[in-house]
Amino acid sequence: MGGELRQRHLRTQRRLRARAHRCRARDDPRAGHDPVRHDAFARAGLQLGPVSRFGQREQICLRASSGQEGRLVHLHAQRRWRERGERRVAPAASLSGVGPIGPIPIPRAGERATGTFTFAGDPGLEKYDWPYIALAGQVAGPTVLITAGIHAAEYTGIEAAIRLGRTIRPDSVRGTVVIIPVLNRPGFYERSIYVNPEDGDNLNRLFPGKADGSWGERFAHRLLTEIVTRCDHAIDRHAGDLVEDLVPFVIYRETGDPTRDAVIVRMANAYGAAWAVKSAPTGERPGSLYAVATLAGVAAILAESGGRGLLIEEDVERHVRGVTNILKTLGVLSGRVDAKAPTIVKSFDWVRSPVAGMFHCRVRVGQSVKARDLIGDVTDLVGEPIAAITAPVSGVVLFTVTSPAIKKDGLLLAIGAL
Amino acid sequence: MGGELRQRHLRTQRRLRARAHRCRARDDPRAGHDPVRHDAFARAGLQLGPVSRFGQREQICLRASSGQEGRLVHLHAQRRWRERGERRVAPAASLSGVGPIGPIPIPRAGERATGTFTFAGDPGLEKYDWPYIALAGQVAGPTVLITAGIHAAEYTGIEAAIRLGRTIRPDSVRGTVVIIPVLNRPGFYERSIYVNPEDGDNLNRLFPGKADGSWGERFAHRLLTEIVTRCDHAIDRHAGDLVEDLVPFVIYRETGDPTRDAVIVRMANAYGAAWAVKSAPTGERPGSLYAVATLAGVAAILAESGGRGLLIEEDVERHVRGVTNILKTLGVLSGRVDAKAPTIVKSFDWVRSPVAGMFHCRVRVGQSVKARDLIGDVTDLVGEPIAAITAPVSGVVLFTVTSPAIKKDGLLLAIGAL
Numbered sequence: 001m002g003g004e005l006r007q008r009h010l011r012t013q014r015r016l017r018a019r020a021h022r023c024r025a026r027d028d029p030r031a032g033h034d035p036v037r038h039d040a041f042a043r044a045g046l047q048l049g050p051v052s053r054f055g056q057r058e059q060i061c062l063r064a065s066s067g068q069e070g071r072l073v074h075l076h077a078q079r080r081w082r083e084r085g086e087r088r089v090a091p092a093a094s095l096s097g098v099g100p101i102g103p104i105p106i107p108r109a110g111e112r113a114t115g116t117f118t119f120a121g122d123p124g125l126e127k128y129d130w131p132y133i134a135l136a137g138q139v140a141g142p143t144v145l146i147t148a149g150i151h152a153a154e155y156t157g158i159e160a161a162i163r164l165g166r167t168i169r170p171d172s173v174r175g176t177v178v179i180i181p182v183l184n185r186p187g188f189y190e191r192s193i194y195v196n197p198e199d200g201d202n203l204n205r206l207f208p209g210k211a212d213g214s215w216g217e218r219f220a221h222r223l224l225t226e227i228v229t230r231c232d233h234a235i236d237r238h239a240g241d242l243v244e245d246l247v248p249f250v251i252y253r254e255t256g257d258p259t260r261d262a263v264i265v266r267m268a269n270a271y272g273a274a275w276a277v278k279s280a281p282t283g284e285r286p287g288s289l290y291a292v293a294t295l296a297g298v299a300a301i302l303a304e305s306g307g308r309g310l311l312i313e314e315d316v317e318r319h320v321r322g323v324t325n326i327l328k329t330l331g332v333l334s335g336r337v338d339a340k341a342p343t344i345v346k347s348f349d350w351v352r353s354p355v356a357g358m359f360h361c362r363v364r365v366g367q368s369v370k371a372r373d374l375i376g377d378v379t380d381l382v383g384e385p386i387a388a389i390t391a392p393v394s395g396v397v398l399f400t401v402t403s404p405a406i407k408k409d410g411l412l413l414a415i416g417a418l
Numbered sequence: 419m420g421g422e423l424r425q426r427h428l429r430t431q432r433r434l435r436a437r438a439h440r441c442r443a444r445d446d447p448r449a450g451h452d453p454v455r456h457d458a459f460a461r462a463g464l465q466l467g468p469v470s471r472f473g474q475r476e477q478i479c480l481r482a483s484s485g486q487e488g489r490l491v492h493l494h495a496q497r498r499w500r501e502r503g504e505r506r507v508a509p510a511a512s513l514s515g516v517g518p519i520g521p522i523p524i525p526r527a528g529e530r531a532t533g534t535f536t537f538a539g540d541p542g543l544e545k546y547d548w549p550y551i552a553l554a555g556q557v558a559g560p561t562v563l564i565t566a567g568i569h570a571a572e573y574t575g576i577e578a579a580i581r582l583g584r585t586i587r588p589d590s591v592r593g594t595v596v597i598i599p600v601l602n603r604p605g606f607y608e609r610s611i612y613v614n615p616e617d618g619d620n621l622n623r624l625f626p627g628k629a630d631g632s633w634g635e636r637f638a639h640r641l642l643t644e645i646v647t648r649c650d651h652a653i654d655r656h657a658g659d660l661v662e663d664l665v666p667f668v669i670y671r672e673t674g675d676p677t678r679d680a681v682i683v684r685m686a687n688a689y690g691a692a693w694a695v696k697s698a699p700t701g702e703r704p705g706s707l708y709a710v711a712t713l714a715g716v717a718a719i720l721a722e723s724g725g726r727g728l729l730i731e732e733d734v735e736r737h738v739r740g741v742t743n744i745l746k747t748l749g750v751l752s753g754r755v756d757a758k759a760p761t762i763v764k765s766f767d768w769v770r771s772p773v774a775g776m777f778h779c780r781v782r783v784g785q786s787v788k789a790r791d792l793i794g795d796v797t798d799l800v801g802e803p804i805a806a807i808t809a810p811v812s813g814v815v816l817f818t819v820t821s822p823a824i825k826k827d828g829l830l831l832a833i834g835a836l
Binding site: 114115116131132133152153155158159162163165166181182188189191193242243308309310311356358360379380381382383384402403404405406407410 | 532533570571576577580599600728778797821822828
């Protein structure tokens with residue numbers, strides 16, 4: 001680069017750096033990628049490019065609205081992270097008095113740690129790493145586990161888990177919060193519907209799992225024994241899957257222990273959904289994480305918001321607000337909870353198709369139906385009607401399958417009986 | 419059943435039958451399952467249950483709003499179908515002067531035939547049957563092929579194909595219309611995204627196929643040689659896939675033959691989409707059905723409407739209206755075409771992700787963007803920004819990927835350059 005050209009380039013770089021540092025988000029330029037904070041950079045007339053990492057050093061590309069381009073080299077990332085109470089830590093290292101929760105390290109009191117963990121010693125599981133965010137409060141309190149993505153395409157739960165992990169201030173926490181945003185790691189990038197592609201099983205039907213079982217059974221066993229049962233409370237976030245729509249609801253299971261059941265009901269009520277499913281003690285759909293965790297002594301619930309594989313902000317925000325309310329109810333965060341208790345449905349009736357064909361759903365989620373109402377029909381692939389679908393009970397439509405491609409005995413929708 | 423009870427039951431049955439026969443849809447009680455015609459039964463206070471078939475006899479369950487139940491036995495299905503110009507025919511039988519189109523039988527002039535066909539002699543292909551609807555006009559004219567579902571979860575095209583097949587009156591047709599609603603039969607009930615589960619390939623990249631190739635290559639070869647090239651015109655209906663949203667557009671390829679190109683442009687203009695992609699003669703995405711059909715002498719286009727695996731009525735209706743307009747333009751149906759010609763984009767730029775992660779799209783389909791605008795970002799699974807996505811060209815966003823789960827080099831969105 002010639003002398004004058006180089007001088008001009010350096011001047012441009014200096015100007016861009018100065019403008020970036022004037023932004024409100026100056027404590028971490030990467031925060032500019034967050035939708036909320038991006039405004040600060042936009043107001044300064046700057047667009048952010050990709051972040052590159054070279055050991056301790058980070059570089060972020062900048063482009064001014066004038067078309068000028070430059071780089072902001074961020075040399076002090078480690079120090080600044082520490083100032084923000086955030087730090088990347090090596091797996092299996094413990095930094096706080098709490099000690100690691102299985103393979104997940106917990107940072108020092110008042111800090112946040114993010115990273116990945118795996119289940120060591122099992123070659124099948126070790127192929128994957130799982131993301132985590134751990135928040136260690138400065139005051140002793142309960143340990144709360146927040147999970148999502150046990151069904152890999154239920155994205156609102158995943159996004160909300162990540163958002164909570166980044167926005168809760170560790171110094172505002174009483175106790176410890178451990179967040180695993182994506183449980184079904186094999187299925188995430190495959191966009192698997194319902195199942196885990198390692199063995200084709202629904203991970204949320206396999207708990208408590210088996211130490212020497214299939215991939216999913218071994219995962220369930222180790223997640224439950226090494227992480228879930230080390231926590232006092234667990235919230236498993238779901239959504240309608242890639243082919244499902246739903247109205248927000250919570251599911252929980254009572255144990256017969258009045259003290260624990262009271263805590264579970266308080267958690268469910270704090271989420272703020274209109275509907276709740278109280279699963280039968282026998283369990284129609286056995287092997288769910290929340291249900292088995294409850295039986296193992298953890299106060300656990302499942303919460304549903306969103307669906308169809310879409311990151312709709314309202315659905316993400318409902319999960320964030322609902323879990324924040326639960327954390328307040330448990331005293332992990334401070335603040336007032338303003339949520340109405342849900343209506344508990346009498347049963348959770350899943351309607352299946354007697355034939356394979358194209359399903360035309362005639363009801364919407366949240367709609368009231370009466371027993372024997374026509375709620376949809378199935379045609380063959382040239383449009384001949386082959387089955388009329390009627391409501392088995394009176395109640396509210398809690399979820400519908402949005403894909404019209406239905407196998408024989410395939411799931412169509414579910415009604416919460418009233 | 420006791421004497422009096424039986425008499426009461428028979429009276430109920432008679433009343434229900436009489437009311438059903440008063441319905442507008444009396445020519446075929448199964449038509450009551452069609453959304454449009456269901457109203458006739460609803461007005462009569464009747465709900466339809468499943469249809470059962472026993473040889474020539476059909477039974478349909480009825481329920482009156484009073485709660486009474488009965489059965490309507492429909493003994494004369496064959497005769498009535500014939501009256502409506504509709505008839506199920508055995509595969510490979512030819513009923514009209516046109517002769518079968520490969521494995522698809524064509525009915526007598528002025529009739530409609532529906533059924534399934536297969537590709538005989540290939541055990542891999544013969545595992546499946548494909549639905550078809552064939553309409554033989556009473557006046558000679560061109561043969562038009564309407565296909566959908568080459569991507570199995572693009573449901574609006576499938577639904578629109580079936581609807582056209584059931585609603586176009588054969589006696590209003592000049593020439594022959596052959597409809598195959600679902601090309602990717604292996605993927606349909608599996609809800610496969612992009613690919614065919616028999617070999618994991620995208621069927622719309624495999625044409626002209628190979629006689630002795632993979633499942634998809636053999637399917638492409640036989641579809642092209644036995645059916646597509648026997649037609650004068652072909653319209654392949656698409657939508658955004660299960661994880662895509664899009665603004666309606668058409669794609670076509672010119673051949674250099676002015677007469678055929680003029681027909682193709684008239685077809686594309688008649689569809690009524692706002693945007694058109696004219697693919698380069700070299701073909702950036704080779705092996706598409708419409709493009710290879712065009713090179714083989716068939717005037718073919720591809721039309722996109724809808725997406726996200728949703729049967730949104732507006733998107734289905736756009737396909738029905740668009741193809742009806744094309745049939746009018748070709749003189750196969752009579753009537754005036756009222757469609758505005760689309761704006762042709764300069765290029766069709768697919769944007770991919772430099773990294774694996776969670777994609778947050780910052781633009782909507784149909785939105786105008788300028789080159790180098792920030793159009794999205796990718797974070798890792800704990801929310802750290804790892805890439806900013808910028809527009810490679812100025813233009814209109816034609817489709818976006820709605821799933822945030824993106825592999826390295828995974829598709830994010832496409833821009834039609836302006």
